[in-house]
Structures are given as structure tokens and as C-alpha cells.
Amino acid sequence: MDLENILDELYELRPQDFTAARNARAAEARKAGERDLAERIKGLRRPTVSAWAGNLLVRREPERIQPLLGLGEGLRSAHRSLDGDRLRELSRQQHLLVAALAREARDLAAAEGQAVGEAALREIEGTLLAVLADPAAAEEWATGHLDRPLTPPVGFTAASADTGAVTSRVTPSGPAGTAQDAGPERRGEAKTAHRDRERRAERDEARRAEEEQARRTERDQARREAEAADEEARESEAEHARAAEESERADARAEEAAERVDALTEELKEARAQLRAAEKEAREARARARTADDAAGSARRRARQASQRAERLTSGRV
Structure with missing residues (x-):
């Protein structure tokens, strides 16, 4: 059994079908003697709806990956x-492409009978933004084996979305008022001071954006971890319920088998008793037969003797 093929198979299944198929594959590997593989399969996590929809997009629309990756390189360079x-x-292209791909992932999921809500759609968009921002995230997404949505790096989303702020930072309008009316030296000093203020403002704005993004990322991560923990708990409870049900069925089968063994044991005892009785009757019958045969032999001998005596007597009279 090949783990990569198993991953491809399992992570294309709908989330609600994942656990049963995973457990079946793990059991097959264990039965085949591949215990390490069985443990690795058993440890696979069921994908969230958004992660599964992202996997579908990779598998069903592979030609859409390259434009997204190319756009990511351009955005990172411009950023x-x-x-x-x-x-x-590029940000305008980003918004259009991410929205289009997220909708396409939702439609692919719907075609498989799985609804994608607004929260899951936002997570798909977050995964696509992470792919745009981080080559490592893009590589992970391209496997089609995600079990959780990806999160964009801190600062990338805010900087990409707020293009007006970036434009104002890199294309200042120049100092006004007395600075413009002053001589070249004063104007140069004013421009330098203005650039210094802009740089400080940029750093402050970037820091605030990163802090806010970090807080959002932390909240999103905490929410996803809580959802994952709830999901794993539900899955564990379901597996426990199935195991308990199977244990009850096994106990019932064992009890039924024990009752059958008891019944067969009684039948065997009765059959052995009947056999012993039949053997005794056979022995007694054989003994009676021998006695009767002996009696018949004695009678025949007596008859011959009597006949012979009668013949002798008859002969003497003659």
C-alpha cells in the first residue's frame, strides 16, 4: 500500500465520508502487516469543509494554479x-482572482453535495491569500492534502488591500505653504523632514497593521483550533459509540455461542449415554444369543443321542 495514493483517495472524499474510509484503510494496512503505515493512516485528520473545497480546486482545476502563483510572486515583489x-x-487582480477561485471551489463542493457557508468561503479566500503570500504555503496547497485552511502571513493581507495608503506613502504630494515659497535649501530641508515624517508614519502604520493582523490571525487560529478540537471530540465520541455498539454485538454473539456450546454439550452427554445403553443392550443380546446357541447345540446332541438309542433298540428287536 502506498501512502501517497491513500492520501489522494482520502482527501478527495467529502469530510463526512473521510473517517470511515480512513479507518478502513488503516485496518487494511494493519491486516497486511504494515503497522507503521496503519498508524500513520489512523493519525490523519478529517479535513474541514473549507480545506476540502480547496483540495478539490487543486485537483479539479490544476491549470488555475499557475496564474495564482505568478500573481503571488508579483504581489510579494511589489509589497x-x-x-x-x-x-x-496587482491587488485589483488579486481580489478578482481570489474571489473567483473561492466561488469556483464552493461550486465544486456543491456539485459533490457539500454546502459551503460564508465562514467557510472566507477561509477558502484566506487559504488563497496565504498561497499568494508564501511559496511554502503554495507548495502545501498544491498537494491537495490540506486538513485545515491556511492563514496568510502577518501584514500581507492588510498591505495588499490598502493600496491607497501605500500609494500615498510612495507618491507624496510634496510640502505646502511656506516650504514651497522658501529657498532651495529650506525646501530641501522641508522635503527631508517630510520624508522622515512619512517614513516614521509608514513604520507606525505598518506596525499597527501587523499588530492588528497578528491579533486577527491569533483569533482565527484560536477559533479554528477550537473548531478542530470540537470536531475531533465529536469524531472520537462517534468512534466510541461505534466501538461500544460493536462490543455489545460481539458480547451477544459470544453469549449465543456459549449457549449453543452448552446445548451441544448436553446433547453430546445424552448421545454418549444412549451409546452406552445401546452397547450394553448389544452385549446382553450377544450373550443371550450365545446362551441360546449353546442350548440349541445341547438339544441337537440330545436329539441325536436319543435317535441313535432308538435305532439300536429297534435293531435289537429285529
């Missing part, structure tokens, strides 16, 4: 260089 015009254009 690093604070190229406002470029970032604004």
Missing part, C-alpha cells in the same frame, strides 16, 4: 518595494 502603482494593479 517589498512599496511600488504603489504596481501593487494597486
Whole structure:
């Protein structure tokens, strides 16, 4: 059994079908003597709806991956260089592409009979943003084996969305008032001071954005972990219920088998008693037969003797 093929099979299944199929595969591996593989399969986590829908998008629409990855490279480059015009254009493309792909993932899930709510749709969009921001996240997504949605790095989403703020930072309008009316030296000093203020403002804004993004990320992560814990608890409870039910059925079968053994044991005892009685009757019958045979032999001998005596007497008279 090949783990990669098993992963492909399991993570394409709907979330509600995952656990039973996973357990069956683990049992097959254990039966085949591959205990390590069985443990790895048993440890696989059931995907959330949003992660599963993202997996479907990778598997069913692989040609859509490259444009998204290319856009991610451009966005990261523009973000690093604070190229406002470029970032604004790429961000517009980002919003359109992410929204379109998220809707497509939702439609693919719906075609499989799985509804995707607004919260799950936002998580799909978050996964796509993470793919845009981080090559490692893109590589993980491309496997099609996600069990949880991905989270964009701190600061990426805010910087990408707020293109107006970036544009204003990289294309300042220049000092006004007396600075423009002053001489070249004063204007240069004013521009330098203005740039310093802008840089400080940029750093402050970036720090605030990162802090806010970190808080949002932490909240989202906590919420996802809580949902995952609840899901695992429900799954464990379901498995416990199934195991208890199977244990009850096994106990019932064992009790039935024990009763059958008891009944067969009684039948065997009775049959043995009947056999002993029949054997005794046979022995007695054989003994009676021998006695009768002996008696018949004695009678025949007496008859011959009597006949012979009668013949002798008859012969003497003659």
C-alpha cells in the first residue's frame, strides 16, 4: 500500500465520508502487516469543509494554479518595494482572482453535495491569500492534502488591500505653504523632514497593521483550533459509540455461542449415554444369543443321542 495514493483517495472524499474510509484503510494496512503505515493512516485528520473545497480546486482545476502563483510572486515583489502603482494593479487582480477561485471551489463542493457557508468561503479566500503570500504555503496547497485552511502571513493581507495608503506613502504630494515659497535649501530641508515624517508614519502604520493582523490571525487560529478540537471530540465520541455498539454485538454473539456450546454439550452427554445403553443392550443380546446357541447345540446332541438309542433298540428287536 502506498501512502501517497491513500492520501489522494482520502482527501478527495467529502469530510463526512473521510473517517470511515480512513479507518478502513488503516485496518487494511494493519491486516497486511504494515503497522507503521496503519498508524500513520489512523493519525490523519478529517479535513474541514473549507480545506476540502480547496483540495478539490487543486485537483479539479490544476491549470488555475499557475496564474495564482505568478500573481503571488508579483504581489510579494511589489509589497517589498512599496511600488504603489504596481501593487494597486496587482491587488485589483488579486481580489478578482481570489474571489473567483473561492466561488469556483464552493461550486465544486456543491456539485459533490457539500454546502459551503460564508465562514467557510472566507477561509477558502484566506487559504488563497496565504498561497499568494508564501511559496511554502503554495507548495502545501498544491498537494491537495490540506486538513485545515491556511492563514496568510502577518501584514500581507492588510498591505495588499490598502493600496491607497501605500500609494500615498510612495507618491507624496510634496510640502505646502511656506516650504514651497522658501529657498532651495529650506525646501530641501522641508522635503527631508517630510520624508522622515512619512517614513516614521509608514513604520507606525505598518506596525499597527501587523499588530492588528497578528491579533486577527491569533483569533482565527484560536477559533479554528477550537473548531478542530470540537470536531475531533465529536469524531472520537462517534468512534466510541461505534466501538461500544460493536462490543455489545460481539458480547451477544459470544453469549449465543456459549449457549449453543452448552446445548451441544448436553446433547453430546445424552448421545454418549444412549451409546452406552445401546452397547450394553448389544452385549446382553450377544450373550443371550450365545446362551441360546449353546442350548440349541445341547438339544441337537440330545436329539441325536436319543435317535441313535432308538435305532439300536429297534435293531435289537429285529
